[in-house]
Amino acid sequence: MDSYDIVFLWYPDWIGAMPMPVFTFLESYNFNWKTIIPFCTHGGSKFGSSISDIKKIRPKAYIKEGLAVRASNVGNAKDEVDVWLSKFGMLKQ
Template identity: 55%
Template sequence: MANILIVYYSRKGENYWNGGLKNISKGNTERVAEFIQNAVGGNLFEVDTAKPYSESYMTCIEEAKQELRTKARPEIKAYPENFENYDTIFVGYPNWWGTMPMCMFTLLEKYDLSGKTIIPFCTNEGSGMG
């Protein structure tokens, strides 16, 4: 049996939802991560930035755009323990400006992923296609 890690970043609070803004207690990516865990097992790890993004959705998307433009690597609060022991890693994130939030690059660039099975999953609500 493979050792499975489900690592994800998910936005809670004010989010774009069904054509408008809504406060949610659990982000879409977190919901999908939990669904995956229920289906395949494994350990969940939520990525959290050291400096929180704005609670305002509109401000947050501008922060994300600026991070992308500058290729920022925001500091994250913690890293998964024993990362090297996992064989299969699900990587979940919301689609921010056509890519992952930059904090996910911070996480993934820390590790040698050679020989690991990486399974990305992405959520999207902002453009109305998710």
């Protein structure tokens, strides 16, 4: 993890929050001054408590604007994902 400054963090919304292994992942590495970009799929709850949970676990990380996509709409989400990725200069032309 030391060699990464920007981490895209994907997780499904489970019971309105991140799955426990994602909490463990965030707790297992030093994220101080790293950028975390959250991306979640969900059935209607969007991010749930996940953004505030990430901020609580990792107060010294930079948390960027994430994207929540309804799981049933993943197949149609390319344009939305592209717009979002382009905000971070991550979209390959």
